[in-house]
Amino acid sequence: MGIRPVAISVDAPNVSKGLCQRRGYTFTFLSDPQAETIRRYDLLHKGVGVKGHDIARPAEFLVDSSGTVRWVNLTEDVRVRARPEQMIEAAKALQ
């Protein structure tokens, strides 16, 4: 599809690495332990992580090669995530 997926959370690099190894993920996982980038994207969810840490609320952004946001998914319910079909539709529009 030509789209590079990048996962971002407050997990430290070694925690994400363990997750990738357990699940066989090969795409990029980035660590934002101080939630700076999460704040920049206004996705901070204060105090609901383990031990009261701040974490990100779930969200996906499709960014084209010029750096412009082309698709956003901000779920209203943590249990409901974007389905693969929705993302593929959005990705096709980037041709």
Add this chain to the structure above:
Amino acid sequence: MKRRLNWFLWAGFLVSVLAFVSYFLFFAQFPVTRDFPWVNFLLFGAAAVLLVVGLHRAFARASSYRGKVAGPILATLSTLILGFFCFAMFVESRQLPFADHAPRVGQKAPPFSLPDTNGRSESLSELLSTPIGVSSALQRGPKGVLLVFYRGYW
């Protein structure tokens, strides 16, 4: 005449416990049963039927069945379990902060530079320009990047 054990009451209670627990242990893994927990509501419905039959037996046929004390207690507990389940599904999981200032369609994605799983720092512009794959057909950069922010602590 010895009164019989009112197993409908106990079955109803156990099914409601199963309805609650099975969501988190099993059904939450599949989007079709996670997004709206219809299987679990069916199980709660079955539990309700069992409890209603059990209560009827305990009170209308009290000479044959036990359960005048256990019945109301189990029915109340099962109702509380259902209530807690609905709270978890529809109230608590929606307690998300508003993301009014999150980037919208048409805006530039804010730049960042974060370490990957090997500790190597990667920036948004690098991710947008570094070719993916090793075949010569993909020597240009990707068409786009999908940023997936998740809660972490999986």
